[in-house]
Amino acid sequence: MHNPVEVYSLFTDFDVNLFKAGKHYKLYEKFGAHYLEDHNRIGTYFAVWAPNASTVSVIGDFNGWNPHVHKLNIRWDGSGIWEGFIPGISLGQHYKYSIVSTNGEHLEKGDPFALLWEVPPQTASKVGTTWYEWKDTEWMEKRYLHNGLDRPISVYELHLGSWIRDPDKPNEILSYGQIADKLIPYIKETGFTHVEFMPLMEHPYYPSWGYQITGYFAASSRYGPPQEFMYLIEQLHLNEIGVILDWVPSHFPSDAHGLYRFDGSHLYEHADPRQGYHPDWSSYIFNYGRNEVRAFLISNAVFWLDRYHADGLRVDAVASMLYLDYSRKEGEWVPNKYGGRENLEAVSFIKEFNEVVYKNFPDVQTIAEESTAWPGVSRPTFLGGLGFGMKWMMGWMHDTLNYFKEDPIHRKYSHQQITFSTVYAFHENFMLPLSHDEVVHGKGSLINRMPGDEWQKFANLRVLYLYMFTHSGTKLLFMGGEFGQTSEWDSNRSLDWHLLNYAPHKGLFKFIAAINTLYKNEPALYEKSFSSEGFEWVELGDHENSVLVYYRKGNHKENDIIVILNLTPVIRYYYRVGLPYKGEYEVLLNTDDTLYYGSGVHVDNIVSEVFHWMNKDFSAKLTLPPLGGVVLKLQNTNI
Template sequence: MHNTVEVFSLFTDFDVSLFKAGKHFKLYEKFGAHHLEKEERKGTYFAVWAPNARSVSVIGDFNGWNPHLHHLYIRWDASGIWEGFIPDVPLGANYKYLIKTATGENLEKGDPFALVWETPPKTASKVGTTWYEWKDQDWMEKRHLHNGLDRPISVYELHLGSWMRDPEHPDHLLSYGQIADKLVPYIKEAGFTHVEFMPIMEHPYYPSWGYQVTGYFAASARYGPPQELMYLIEQLHRNDIGVFLDWVPSHFPGDAHGLYRFDGSHLYEHQDPRQGYHPDWSSYIFNYGRNEVRAFLISNAIFWLDRFHADGLRVDAVASMLYLDYSRNAGEWIPNEYGGRENLEAVSFLKELNEAVYANFADVQTIAEESTAWPGVSRPTFTGGLGFGMKWMMGWMHDTLNYFKQDPVYRKYNHQQITFSTVYAFHENFMLPLSHDEVVHGKHSLIYKMPGDEWQRFANLRALYLYMFTHSGTKLLFMGGEFGQTAEWDYNQSLDWHLLNFPPHEGLFRFVKDLNNLYKTQPALYEKSFSPEGFEWVELGDHENSVLVYYRKGRSEKDDLVVILNLTPVVRYYYRIGLPHKGTYEVLLNSDDKVYFGSGINCEPIKAEPYHWMNKAYSAKFTLPPLSGLVLKRTR
């Protein structure tokens, strides 16, 4: 081992100028640890940004963690980049940066651009690689057909460590590869079009669910090497299943080996805690006004789309980024230059993020978790929007769950809760989420939010799902919801898969499969999902009976669907429904069918009469099963 660092750089002057301007979006090709060959000698090139450091050395298992042996060189161009080539440092070597600060502190920091980290609770970075021979070319070439806003997008959200575990060893996490063998056939059977992984970037604190990231460029070593995650994504792609990743540019933890006070200064975060400290999560807020930080974050977004073939990013906690007073009392925040509460630097960053993502990957989606009425979140930046592809419809989620929690006898007094969402449904490209946040911290599982006895709980949940899947917008359902997980979600244990042995749960799973299939095969449910032309209320005023009727429309009249919801446990006989056209209407899906654990009240095909009703020229009388939803289509 030669205890010397050789002068070497992967940066051109143009790279450095782009980095300083905040416009270099592939920094992972330059920063970090790169195992390579220099003058026929193998070793590793290291590069790190630490502009306020007095010195930076690489310490690791290859030099006995000795801070005096491998000092990096500071570049001459005032970029703050320290770099150098160390011969004979192999792939897999553990390392950190020993940063001597301007005040003389010695900080041991992990590499912000490390591709691999040690398995937590260990905290060293590893010399790694993301080389992989991908076999998902077919998917990548045609994924625009799966990810378009006029296509069905039904997302299964899951947490890798608690979706499934080995029953023999419930304390052990399955690897990415083991999960692939179980997850791919399951998603294919259940019929979801996409999965969304809660954050799989490296994080030291497991109970954070992955939302406190330290290793932004590394797949968590808890589940195996990055190539195994690539295999998991590849297998999903080869079965026509897209992959969205949760991404967290809103805050980061204060762990000693992480980004906080990286070179002894507030490098990545704001110095003033009124701008730089997040009270909700005891974490730190990125300084979006700093060019190099913007380039770091946008490069990270591009990295997961580039190296891991992700099909989209669900961006966490966007509301906390947009407002300077988010979760703060008066006097605890600093207004913007105009005296307002909008975080103008974050707004600018989000616009640039979306422009960069779509410029590089036109066939992916960015999805904002944003809970306020900020205008234009999913509108193009050239019209003043933030540029996201979609936005979570949090208002729909809250109103819908509050409505369904009520005993049906009281629903007539709260009818507007279930109809109000369509007032603003087309202001954004909305995704309807029933996410992990709704089934933790004493909120109960979805099935136990429903009122009534066992039969009524399952009937209510099936009706809710039918309403969700026939409402305008794309869909997201958290794991366990598809079969009626009874316990709240616990990040530290598997879902209760044995429940599928019981008829109510097996029936619910069968219903979700059929619902996904209906959604994917009926153009009226997705072709105009973000346009008011795709939705029409027929009956929204029958609060006394808690009955709703609406049409979903595709590009062709022949694809139109009629949706009827009866949200009380009373059978409605001879209920007349206005119909759009003459002809015979058949039930495509009945949530009350016996195969779903329903009561089995079925509707036969019925012919429309030339009888004016509900402002329609045709109508027919139907029997509406209790606590149910029906989807009808004209067949002839």
């Protein structure tokens, strides 16, 4: 049969050489399915990397899925690239690659560079486009003002399919556009500066939450077409809300239509299961030492920043990439060439990824989910670091939750646990996360991990949030935490929005809006977030009363903030606090305010007196509310 595939290429020799060297960072402009329409041709160009294939055909709804009709041409430059132009194939048509390996194995694979896929559980790729007429130019030009490390960054993490659903159709997820109409006013009301979407790249298994990806270059079609996701991002930008995307370069699933054994060989993954198989997730680990794989992954990161205007990438499971023995027993892993446990190829890849991202998009942030003591995760590569902008502060999260679950009567014995984070707080650029990981797998909700009766649970959570938002570092809170979701997160159903009809939940919601406003309005809380100059303990030894006092400092001393936490349900009358300056101090926030479902213990503005206390020349007495915290700021020096 005559092959109706025209010899045609989008690759130059320079493109191919860059790809083989692992230095082509916009492979999505070359690989995949590209619909072309000009005076010479109307149809689609296909290109796929399959060096171990003996033949590669495009099969689809345009040829009855017949592998003998549209056979691609192999390039004779040793690149392993198969390509060709097929007239008449238009946008929206379904396709896969039919691959016969050199050992005779027949495979049907989706396109690794597909811009669009069928709605799962269907598994075909679709000829797609990411063309969109963006209207967020002003945001893109000025986002450095929102994304800088000296700016307030308060992130609302959400899973798109379970954030909100139509109560009349609880088993159906909403589209990107429907979510936009509800999410944007909600984020503006709560005051978060950014949203972080759990992975929205195409994934076959919904309960994986998006962390088992098959379509790395496609927004999930469960929620609508790519342009509708772009609309959601654009609308967030128009409302000065940044967008962070979860990105998963650590592993991929074994689905037959995915990357695993793509051309009959271990193309994207290591062949040795001690290096290529992930025991925790029954998935496969990218071969970071293979140039073409590195180019694939870095191009993917660039793609989401380029085509979708993402403002940051939160990189999942970095620790699993860094260590060869991660979740492995003795004898189940292969040491590096020096006999160590560090994955040198992954380290090199991570550094290159960060260098490429920051060179091309200097006003975005990369954020590492990294749980070990690996040094310099958020330090520049030229100083020997991995090059991330920020790192999740997992130690703070574990210590804080463990402390707060204690009955307050016992907290004096765990006092060091709540103060320990500042010992290492400035070793990295830390983001403080209370993420989805803390409300799944039997851990329960945040509110139900707090001790005591209903009032005490909510009081505990409010003061925990005050501690979080006034601690050094940026912030991340998973959806539902802002109003005290009582049940453990379930990706198959909506959050319990009806809880906002009840005073405790409504009060917590109002408190989150208030603490976000405080955080954004007070420069001392963000200007020196990653410097020891921005934090000072004033009282960290009062374990008997479980009281903490600390200052947050910015570029100008008149903006200094004083935070006082009383972590027991006992009202502390006439508690003396050391103060930095003479004058009157205003109460900016009181977690016990009745507006927030507090008990209403009022805290008056205070005037300092010349009385040396807590190593300060000035001090004053005030009332500390039960399980509460207050924030003070100098307002009047003419006293």
